[in-house]
Amino acid sequence: MSSKKGVVPRCRPWYDALLSERLWSRWSFFPIFLPVLHSCRNNRVTRKPYKIGMVSLGCPKNQVDAEQMMGVLAGSGFELTADQQEAEIIVVNTCGFIESAKEESIGAILEAANMKKRGKCRALVVAGCLAQRYKDELRKELPEADAIIGTAEVARIGEICEHALAGSGPLVRVAAPAMVYGLPRISTTPRHYRYLKIAEGCSNRCSYCAIPIIRGNFVSRPAASIIDEARKLADNGAKELILLAQDSTGYRDGTKDLPALLRSLARVNGIGWVRLMYAYPGRITDELMTVLAEEEKICRYLDIPVQHIDDKVLAAMNRRGTSDDIKRTIEKLRKRVPGIALRTSLITGFPGETEAAFKRLLSFVQETAFDHLGVFTYSPEEGTPAARLERQIAPEVAQERLDRIMKAQAKISLRKNRALIGTRAVILVDGLEDDALFGRLSSQAPEIDGAVYLSETEALPGEFVEVTITDASEYDLVGTSKDQEEEPTLPQDTEVTEEGKKQARGH
Numbered sequence: 343m344s345s346k347k348g349v350v351p352r353c354r355p356w357y358d359a360l361l362s363e364r365l366w367s368r369w370s371f372f373p374i375f376l377p378v379l380h381s382c383r384n385n386r387v388t389r390k391p392y393k394i395g396m397v398s399l400g401c402p403k404n405q406v407d408a409e410q411m412m413g414v415l416a417g418s419g420f421e422l423t424a425d426q427q428e429a430e431i432i433v434v435n436t437c438g439f440i441e442s443a444k445e446e447s448i449g450a451i452l453e454a455a456n457m458k459k460r461g462k463c464r465a466l467v468v469a470g471c472l473a474q475r476y477k478d479e480l481r482k483e484l485p486e487a488d489a490i491i492g493t494a495e496v497a498r499i500g501e502i503c504e505h506a507l508a509g510s511g512p513l514v515r516v517a518a519p520a521m522v523y524g525l526p527r528i529s530t531t532p533r534h535y536r537y538l539k540i541a542e543g544c545s546n547r548c549s550y551c552a553i554p555i556i557r558g559n560f561v562s563r564p565a566a567s568i569i570d571e572a573r574k575l576a577d578n579g580a581k582e583l584i585l586l587a588q589d590s591t592g593y594r595d596g597t598k599d600l601p602a603l604l605r606s607l608a609r610v611n612g613i614g615w616v617r618l619m620y621a622y623p624g625r626i627t628d629e630l631m632t633v634l635a636e637e638e639k640i641c642r643y644l645d646i647p648v649q650h651i652d653d654k655v656l657a658a659m660n661r662r663g664t665s666d667d668i669k670r671t672i673e674k675l676r677k678r679v680p681g682i683a684l685r686t687s688l689i690t691g692f693p694g695e696t697e698a699a700f701k702r703l704l705s706f707v708q709e710t711a712f713d714h715l716g717v718f719t720y721s722p723e724e725g726t727p728a729a730r731l732e733r734q735i736a737p738e739v740a741q742e743r744l745d746r747i748m749k750a751q752a753k754i755s756l757r758k759n760r761a762l763i764g765t766r767a768v769i770l771v772d773g774l775e776d777d778a779l780f781g782r783l784s785s786q787a788p789e790i791d792g793a794v795y796l797s798e799t800e801a802l803p804g805e806f807v808e809v810t811i812t813d814a815s816e817y818d819l820v821g822t823s824k825d826q827e828e829e830p831t832l833p834q835d836t837e838v839t840e841e842g843k844k845q846a847r848g849h
């Protein structure tokens with residue numbers, strides 16, 4: 343944070359927005375106002391329950407915190423409402439990761455503050471990463487907030503809301519970040535797929551990343567509590583568990599490392615799929631590959647954010663491993679785990695990224711042909727070493743490079759999807775979208791990867807059905823459980839490849 347009083351550093355548009363409140367008009371409740379899908383506890387009603395609305399932003403890890411806060415609130419006699427107008431207390435669970443996320447959080451807070459002026463809202467609680475990172479600025483600039491609480495306060499949200507309601511003056515409670523787990527959760531996803539946090543924080547020190555500043559060093563959650571929660575989620579209808587951490591490959595609880603944890607989770611009754619997200623490329627072990635190859639229930643799917651492939655840029659990012667290491671790991675994964683689907687994340691416009699370095703990244707994307715890929719433009723984050731680096735790249739150049747990668751990836755994704763036409767695949771049905779039933783292959787994570795739209799298929803959300811893939815677009819597929827009299831007509835330049843078949847079968 344800027345030391346010189348009154349001087350707002352360049353990379354702080356979210357703060358300007360807060361100061362100028364110019365966001366009012368744009369944010370008509372943009373963020374997720376979490377619907378209450380399933381309550382886990384009976385309300386102990388001692389008085390008319392106050393209605394609480396939860397707004398949650400950012401990543402699924404933050405979403406799990408919101409689910410825990412909702413579970414605690416429901417168990418503390420509050421009534422959760424999905425109707426903004428009805429909410430007497432609004433909790434905004436913010437994200438503070440990069441600039442655009444901070445601006446979105448400010449928009450949501452100002453919208454909720456506006457509800458205090460014109461709605462039933464009597465108390466506003468600001469929680470999550472932005473509160474953890476900028477408690478003083480928020481305290482100073484947000485008189486509308488009755489409480490500003492850090493990420494370690496999840497379990498105490500009930501008493502914090504009581505305090506906020508009592509109007510006993512602004513409360514700021516931001517302690518050191520901590521791993522909060524084992525609390526009752528109210529599901530915000532369809533009950534058949536659930537996020538499961540296995541660790542908190544991160545001890546890698548990528549030079550551009552503010553997460554260690556916000557969430558602290560890496561802490562693994564006790565394996566017993568993870569497995570216990572997995573059983574509870576399975577009893578509550580979960581069929582797919584999606585494992586979350588900043589760096590899941592850093593997991594270790596005593597002698598139990600990630601491969602051992604995965605084997606235990608694969609033994610939980612009722613669970614059909616276990617999916618691993620956020621694996622650090624330099625930490626993917628032979629044992630992990632063995633588990634991915636051997637365990638039927640562990641999806642042959644891996645999310646490995648590589649961020650870049652140019653060695654100079656990787657070094658400036660303080661990423662462990664060279665471009666050759668990354669390429670070797672991917673090659674080995676594809677050999678050891680046939681049909682594995684790989685997702686990655688990349689950053690364009692990192693300080694010092696030359697056109698030549700970018701071209702290396704683009705060729706890497708074209709050669710590697712990831713199944714799924716997300717690209718972000720570099721966001722200079724105060725407090726991170728990279729924000730002080732020379733040769734910062736103009737945002738429009740970073741955006742233009744992002745567009746070039748996404749254009750290349752669209753072609754790759756279409757080619758890969760077309761290769762699945764005519765294959766049989768097991769789908770986990772997710773639900774209806776505009777009356778179209780849809781689901782996912784084991785090679786598709788929810789909310790970030792494509793989907794399979796189902797025709798002439800009778801099935802309910804949470805069911806596994808076998809279908810034939812009959813059509814493909816860049817990011818989505820079409821399938822049917824109806825037996826195919828004649829082979830589906832394959833687009834011109836497509837043949838049913840062994841790779842496609844392996845992938846469809848998920849092994």
Ligand code: SF4
Pocket residue numbers: 544545546547548551552553554588589622
């Ligand atoms: S591994 Fe991920 S969370 Fe950790 S410092 Fe690097 S980018 Fe941030």
